[in-house]
Amino acid sequence: MPLRPRPGKRTGMADLPRPEARVPRGFQDKRARDLRAERRILEAVGRVYERYGFEPFDTGAFEYADALGKFLPDSDRPNEGVFALQDDDEQWMALRYDLTAPLARFAAQTWETLPKPFRRYAYGPVWRNEKPGPGRFREFIQCDADTVGSARPEADAEVIAMAAEGLEAAGLPADGFVIRINNRKLLNGLMDRAGVNDPGQRLAVLRAVDKLDRLGPEGVRLLLGEGRLDESGAFTKGAELGGEAAEAVLAFTAAGGGSRGETLDRLEAVVGGSDEGRAGLEELAAIGRALDAMGVSPERARVDPSVVRGLEYYTGAVFEAELLGEAAQRFGSVGGGGRYDDLVARFTGQQLPATGFSFGVSRLAAALRAAGAEAAGAERGPVVVVAFEQAGMAQYLRAAGELRAAGVAAEVYLGAAGMKAQLKYADRRGSPAAVILGSDELSGGTVTVKDLDLGRELAKGTGDNAAWREGRPGQVNAPRAELVATVQAIMARAAPGPGA
């Protein structure tokens, strides 16, 4: 019985009202290429983090809204920016917007029973109910590592060293990024000295400095003063610092450069006059010594007072992983973190020191792709066994099974199309080879294997002309018993798959 095309037939369901098949705004479907890239990153980074003694941990998607608090970046409004709903028992729940808030809740809940300090890493989706846009999603994968219960600067240094090693394991070249380190206490010390004590005003200063990369010193100067009118005509109110204080802040942010020690010396002159500033400098010096002991070079991790991080909850060291070179313009920061000693205290009233690093997995994957640092050849599809007629199906299935048993991904074509369309299908899947068991092959005890990579090369005019002249380019007829060996020989040519 020849295979007959099976046109889609109308069903009883055709009479029901039909919903439109569409993805909710700000969400996305992920295909093999993106998923594989993200999984490779998470596996590589997870191996590094486990080697540092961090254990895997995960929480549910929901937290009670009161437990999440109002620590969203760029939002002072509780419960805005999250996906919230009311449970049957009237309690408000919200989808987690990061992996730090659930960790703080867990630490507060279970602290007595945990081995301390508690080191964990976590990865998974987080959700932000924000206005979606091109490349701006409302669901994305984060990967975090945190140490809870250690106030030591070595805990910050360890997170920094581990982040650097993790990013390199994920595929970033060693000279492709730098971790910039600062300490919130320095800026606090500076504001102490300048007499800026209002928490709202301090937060406004923080957020102004956080925009340095985007707006440059001129833009930040406006935001430190009266405010700034942007290109769209929108006005952002400023921190209302006096001119002298604003210049001191700008001078502070420009004090980076040179070795970790040189930067600290320059900063000593600016903030050494305040107790908090001195405490921050001591912490940075201790972090530097620990990084030296761990062999993390100053090129890899340097002190940079222009880094502040937008989040309100950081209390000490802050750090940001920045791409260097061409990718810097497009991607800039690929991750960051810092010390947040007060987050668990929201629940318990007792301070519990904590520090961590977080990065966006899709963003890093995009940066790796842009840098050409993606693993090659990963998008190989399965070998496709062409299906000619129903009567041959057992033969096709057996052939695919033999290939799989040898570790070669393989499938029988199970659609309703003819040979030409089947080869096109195999090509679109990125298959390295197609297996042909037609009537000639079956009766002769042979198998024909088409080298699809070679076919692709020939189609591009870059292939092996000798094979072309033979009249059957990239096609081998072999005894049936040599199927696996023939396919493996073709795959060993190791040509890359198609870009799609």
Add this chain to the structure above:
Amino acid sequence: MPLRPRPGKRTGMADLPRPEARVPRGFQDKRARDLRAERRILEAVGRVYERYGFEPFDTGAFEYADALGKFLPDSDRPNEGVFALQDDDEQWMALRYDLTAPLARFAAQTWETLPKPFRRYAYGPVWRNEKPGPGRFREFIQCDADTVGSARPEADAEVIAMAAEGLEAAGLPADGFVIRINNRKLLNGLMDRAGVNDPGQRLAVLRAVDKLDRLGPEGVRLLLGEGRLDESGAFTKGAELGGEAAEAVLAFTAAGGGSRGETLDRLEAVVGGSDEGRAGLEELAAIGRALDAMGVSPERARVDPSVVRGLEYYTGAVFEAELLGEAAQRFGSVGGGGRYDDLVARFTGQQLPATGFSFGVSRLAAALRAAGAEAAGAERGPVVVVAFEQAGMAQYLRAAGELRAAGVAAEVYLGAAGMKAQLKYADRRGSPAAVILGSDELSGGTVTVKDLDLGRELAKGTGDNAAWREGRPGQVNAPRAELVATVQAIMARAAPGPGA
């Protein structure tokens, strides 16, 4: 400077109202042991699925509520049982309750551009807004594989063979489970002959038969007839079949046993008189031939007419993976699937044949644990470098770095406790060894490594008495340069970690 304990101090946050740290009802935190077990399963199964040519795929957590439809098991009420909320633009969105509905939406949306048939596997959390209970969560991980666009019985057979291979790769013993196969068309044929044509009545028959495992033939007989009063006094209305029809259904469900061919012969006698019944028998026979060709034995996959699956949307073959032996009582089904040719038609009005298999990852992990089939030694913690004083920190960090560079997970203790508590911490982490660099070691250029596994054995009275008599059981002093080799030698003893 000696390390001083750092008691939690009260912070400014202590004066704010404090939320209670608690997990939302029906959600759970997952620690290392469970996460590692789930990840091992997904990696093993993913490798098998990719070898069958299935590509990874994922969708967002949300779907529009109308796209999800009302295909929840045990629920005829649209949008009940899901977590739904209204988006800014007034559209209702709901968290996915399975991985099939999003696939159907995706297939309908992108069919024209997909390589066809489309084979994908997916895993991730799904959410059900149901009453939580002990061991009954509202969020759990599913893993699905589906072929969309093939009406061939070989596609069903491939999914069955792949599921069996996947479950075995995950750790189930080959004789520890069976895949039971049936076809909805048989029961439909039987009902044709019995004159049961009302869709509601047919669905009631389906759901009655689906309870066979739990209630036995007597309970199902009641549900096929007037209805059944359960132990709690609740009454479930029955399908209201006549006595003869009810007995025919029960006889049908009992027609399994013997080889796939023998069962089919017995079923021929029962349902062969109806067109739909005959079509179902032919499909089952073709599935059997394909399974034979793929080397799947009748012990591994057998025809069993008592399997129906509770979901309304199945249109042909259905299958269920059942544990055998002791685990069967506690876990029973660990996964299932079937053919659902009409699900995409909800969107397009055009039938698009599809078949797939799904299993619950946590449930399989629990079954593997109960069967003692969990990978051993997976819960090793990191080597812990004991921290005595701040001045030694660079030495401790260097030691941990050397171990990590050799691929050994290692960390410096960064809390504030003394040596005894640090060793207790290492023990709770399941550390194989503790590294001691005290003042004696540092001045003498040596390192002391404690074998914590041996310590645990000695504490249980099962250890090496010779070592015990030496006075320093499981403790080695070695030249500092031999740190890594000493730790590796101790770890090579390969004792299992603690159960915690």
